[in-house]
Amino acid sequence: MNTTKPLAIEARNLTKSYGDTAVLGGIDIAVPEGTVFSLLGPNGAGKTTTVNILTTLIPADGGDAFVGGRSVAREADAVRRTIGVTGQFAAVDGLLTGRENLHLMGRLHHLGKRETRRRAEELLERFDLMDAAKRAPATYSGGMRRRLDIAMCLMGEPKVIFLDEPTTGLDPAGRRTVWSSIRELVKAGATIFLTTQYLEEADELADRIAVLDGGRLVAEGTPEQLKRMIPGGHISLRLHRADQVERTAQILNASGSDADQLTVQVPSDGSVTSLRKLLDVLDREGIEVDELTIHTPDLDDVFLSLTGNATA
């Protein structure tokens, strides 16, 4: 854990239940200042509940949470001054124009007229919304709405930014633009708390990832650490002759085999050395192989095996 930088977000043993259903079963989070933290999990894992607690929208049942060193429960107003939030559903005023939406935020941050205008124009420019400035969000594409949403959250120059599934429902192009917007924020030095269902997104953006499933954190680490967590790599062979399958599985110490499909799976880290060794053995034993594929673990394997939704 990075202890040199102070923590921008800290949660200790956070719990929340609705009736008899426990949504969060005691989670711990520590996000150092200026880093991107991604909370990854399937639908219903408790991601939005976590964001709602950390952004003062709902109280936790138990545990402590601090944002910018202030208690979410006891100093909600101080926390609100530090944060910017972009929720799962674009939080824009549908009847005001893009520019008016930004001005509304500026006035609520008590920025003063000139500063409000300056920041609004700057953000419209930065998020490629100049064409949309005079139109109401009802006419925007999903990506534009989301960009306006993120721009609105920046009017107050927040130190800690919460983005709850910022790309859900966007097409690939829209997702890329939102990603580049998020990278801009990181450059500006903000701390970012990002929830997502997409591993690719967490992999692209986050310094640290925590996997949330059923209200519990089942893993935490850098994307690389997580990928190393499961030995998911293997080499898959498809043999030519059915009568060789069983013997091959024995010789190679296979993790699985299927005589009908003529396949044998051999655990492997996918390195050239291990591959050469394997080929030597196959040669020596006279095993005929029709097809060979190397499967290296990606975050999907990690995710699926950790959240218990594995199919493979």
Place this chain on the structure above:
Amino acid sequence: MSTLAHSLSDTSTMLRRQLKHMLRYPSLTLMLVGMPVVFLLLFVYVFGGTLGDGLGGPTGGREAYLTYLTPGMTLMAIVAAVQGTAISVAMDMTEGIIDRFRTMSIARVSVLTGHVIAAMIQAFLCIAVVLLVAIAIGFRPEADLLGWLGLVGVFALISFGLIWLTVGLGMAAKTVEEASNTPMPLMLLPFLGSAFVPTESMPTAVQYFADYQPFTPFIEVVRGLLFDTAVDGTDLVLTIAWSLALALLGYVVAKKKFNKR
């Protein structure tokens, strides 16, 4: 800036937002203004001849009925305006932007007070249109300057009560459809009061209800002020008490719902 200054500035920001909504979405305002006007014309020109004769006054007929009806129709105008309040509050709550406001360091009640003040403006607009139409078709108020000032005060007080009540209803509604239905019974209350006919002409049970529900004192105070006749003290006390009670009820419900959502 002090807390009070912040909270005033936030309220004015929210009010500006509501007024822009009214301008961007004028059909709602037009519908709200139109309804009491339609009621006025309908009752005067369709039922007015007969109902006017039944009032038992010296002249009777349509003109007498216009004179009797107009005070009640100003209340109808307020009721029409507040139907829109519940709808626009509920519409607001379905938009994600309210959650954004709730994560910002702003005076939280300003979201609601913005709605209330905008609705007051809408209510006064509705009252003014109804009075102007009534005057155009022959209604002659007899209030002096002091009377008009008193009327503005009474209208403001009653609107304040009914608007907070419907803000509460709008907040409590789970959908916009529900919010457009729950304030409907308010439309019935002027009928079950002294707006269209004197309560003495009703059966005892109905009359009992009519005399003790809030709209009868509201209407009678407005009637007294419009015609510069003595306002009944009990009616005035009841008007103030009902207005404040409804406002308090609506405020408590709305605030609770706003913080809980």
